[in-house]
Amino acid sequence: xxxxxxxxxxxxxxxxxxxxxxxxxxxxxxxxxxxxxxxxxxxxxxxxxxxxxxxxxxxxxxxxxxxxxxxxxxxxxxxxxxxxxxxxxxxxxxxxxxxxxxxxxxxxxxxxxxxxxxxxxxxxxxxxxxxxxxxxxxxxxxxxxxxxxxxxxxxxxxxxxxxxxxxxxxxxxxxxxxxxxxxxxxxxxxxxxxxxxxxxxxxxxxxxxxxxxxxxxxxxxxxxxxxxxxxxxxxxxxxxxxxxxxxxxxxxxxxxxxxxxxxxxxxxxxxxxxxxxxxxxxxxxxxxxxxxxxxxxxxxxxxxxxxxxxxxxxxxxxxxxxxxxxxxxxxxxxxxxxxxx
Ligand code: NAD
Ligand code: WQD
Numbered sequence: 281x282x283x284x285x286x287x288x289x290x291x292x293x294x295x296x297x298x299x300x301x302x303x304x305x306x307x308x309x310x311x312x313x314x315x316x317x318x319x320x321x322x323x324x325x326x327x328x329x330x331x332x333x334x335x336x337x338x339x340x341x342x343x344x345x346x347x348x349x350x351x352x353x354x355x356x357x358x359x360x361x362x363x364x365x366x367x368x369x370x371x372x373x374x375x376x377x378x379x380x381x382x383x384x385x386x387x388x389x390x391x392x393x394x395x396x397x398x399x400x401x402x403x404x405x406x407x408x409x410x411x412x413x414x415x416x417x418x419x420x421x422x423x424x425x426x427x428x429x430x431x432x433x434x435x436x437x438x439x440x441x442x443x444x445x446x447x448x449x450x451x452x453x454x455x456x457x458x459x460x461x462x463x464x465x466x467x468x469x470x471x472x473x474x475x476x477x478x479x480x481x482x483x484x485x486x487x488x489x490x491x492x493x494x495x496x497x498x499x500x501x502x503x504x505x506x507x508x509x510x511x512x513x514x515x516x517x518x519x520x521x522x523x524x525x526x527x528x529x530x531x532x533x534x535x536x537x538x539x540x541x542x543x544x545x546x547x548x549x550x551x552x553x554x555x556x557x558x559x560x561x562x563x564x565x566x567x568x569x570x571x572x573x574x575x576x577x578x579x580x581x582x583x584x585x586x587x588x589x590x591x592x593x594x595x596x597x598x599x600x601x602x603x604x605x606x607x608x609x610x611x612x613x614x615x616x617x618x619x620x621x
Contacts, residue, residue, distance in 0.1 A: 282306040282354050283527065284397075286339055286388065287361030288332065289316035291471045292403065292460055295520035296359065297324050297332055298469070303524050307332040308352050310339060311362060315474060323468045339384035346387075349395045357399035357530060359523055360388060363433065367407075367577070368478055370430035381433035382440070389444055399530035401523055404438055404454040406512070406543070406582060407431040415549075416585035419456070419541045427577045438541075445539040452538065453526045458512035458545030458584050460519050462604035463611035470611030471516075480555060481513075481605070485612035488565045495567060497552050499574035502581070508552035510581035512545035515599035515607070519544055525593045536592070545584030546597040555601065562606040 283300055287293040288309030294316075297307050301324070309321060309332050318334070325331030335351070337344040339362050349355065363381045364370065370377040385402075392400065408431065409417050410424030426432035441452045461481040463470030473482045476492075486492045500507035522544050529535060550558075556567055590596050 281356040281531070282308060282352060284308050284310060284348065284352070284355050284358045285332075285361065286310045286358065286384070287363065289313060289318065289320045289334075290361055292457070292516060292519060293361035294320050294324055294469045295464055295516045296361070296523045298327050298464065299517070299520040299524050300527070301328040301330050301332065308335060308348065308355070309333065310335045310337050310348050312336060312338040315364070316472065320469060327464065327466055327468050339387055340380050342387045342390065345384075346391050346394075349391045349397070353395070355395070355397050357401070357527055358388060358392060358397060359401040359527065360385065361403045363403065365430060366478060367428045367430050370428050370433075374429035377429045377433055382436055385437050385440060389440075389450065392450070393448060398449045398451050399527070400441070400450060400452045401526050401530070402437065402441060402452060402454045404456045404541070405431070405434045406456050406458045406545070406584065408435050408438065408456060409582065411579040412582060415581065416547060416583050417543070418585035419543055419588055442539050450538065451530050451535060452540070453530060453535070454541045455522065455526060456541060456543050457519060458514050458543070458582070460516045461513050462515045462517070462599070462607040464517060465607055467607070467610045467614035470608070470615070480552060481608050484556065484559050484567060485608050487569070488559070488563060488567055488609070489612050489616055493568065495556075495569040496572040497556075497569055498572060498578060500571045501574075504551055504581055506551050506553045509578055510549035510551050510583065512547065512549055512583035513555065513601060513604055514545050514597055515604045518597040518599050522589065522593065522595050525595050529593065542589040542593060543584040543586055544589060544597075545586055547584055547586040549581060549583035550601055555605070558601045559605045559609065562602050563609045
């Protein structure tokens with residue numbers, strides 16, 4: 281069965297393509313490489329012995345999107361990762377984020393409808409919950425006003441999908457990721473942040489390898505055990521495997537409702553200092569860091585209630601924080617070697 285994976289050259293998409301191919305699916309990747317590299321497609325081939333089909337297209341353009349469906353008339357489903365995702369950048373360039381993320385979704389849905397393709401897996405985010413009143417946060421918790429244009433594109437996308445499910449034969453699973461980190465155990469693929477990373481773990485590994493001078497820990501005056509914020513970090517391979525399961529649920533018509541939402545996290549929260557300790561333990565490195573002021577827009581604490589995904593999808597994250605940090609460090613070291621050549 282042939283699956284279209286948009287954004288499949290990116291961080292989470294590439295790990296998902298590996299899991300899909302290892303589960304026996306044929307994959308077409310559609311990506312305009314705005315935040316990724318063509319070499320990732322070859323790297324996927326190195327891991328799985330199959331190089332996926334690759335279409336370099338901008339999904340925010342309707343005719344480029346339509347061209348994929350015309351060329352691949354046998355698509356069984358779509359997994360949609362393609363989006364711009366940098367929170368801070370979205371505050372500076374809101375129109376570009378709305379244009380890219382919302383137009384791409386609408387173009388895909390239009391082409392899917394035209395070609396009779398109904399199963400759709402969407403990358404949503406825990407950002408839609410903001411700071412939840414009750415923890416752990418479950419799928420019925422209210423969605424708060426978005427903290428950024430990026431976050432708003434996820435809320436808007438969920439609303440568009442829900443309305444389109446009601447109006448058509450679309451079958452959709454929206455997966456709300458918590459904080460994906462880590463890399464494939466082979467260290468052949470991983471996260472490729474462009475420029476200075478916003479996210480904690482790439483900043484930690486780039487500091488340890490000597491690319492950044494020190495990590496700033498954004499605030500230690502939160503109401504948590506050590507004062508630093510709590511997040512639910514999830515290994516990218518666990519996340520990727522959840523997509524294969526969600527896809528099967530759609531293809532086998534096992535949905536309870538044509539619109540379903542699942543949290544994807546481990547269910548455990550860790551503070552920033554706990555993440556640093558785990559990194560130091562598995563790497564044997566001492567991290568240069570300093571406590572600084574809070575980062576605007578950061579929430580204090582969030583972790584997932586994963587009960588629904590556990591029960592309905594039969595999925596549970598298996599990899600712990602040490603394994604996440606170990607794979608992230610292995611990837612950073614492999615990247616350094618690659619960049620030297
Ligand atoms: P990523 O930037 O590594 O991957 C996204 C891919 O989409 C990139 O390869 C990029 O080139 C491509 N892309 C962007 N716009 C495109 C367009 N118009 N046409 C074609 N390709 C386009 O990001 P990621 O971390 O792998 O995230 C994947 C998805 O998961 C995104 O939708 C993101 O918003 C969502 N998400 C990510 C996180 C996270 O922390 N990484 C958390 C929650 C949700
Ligand atoms: C984690 C913790 C920081 C960097 C973001 C998006 C969210 C989702 C996942 C897509 C926080 C602290 C970080 C640093 C630090 N993405 N930190 N020093 O903010 O939870 O979520 O990525 O949907 O929408 O907002 O992740 O990795 O940036 O931060 O102290 O240099 O690390 O304050 O507590 P975040 P993050």
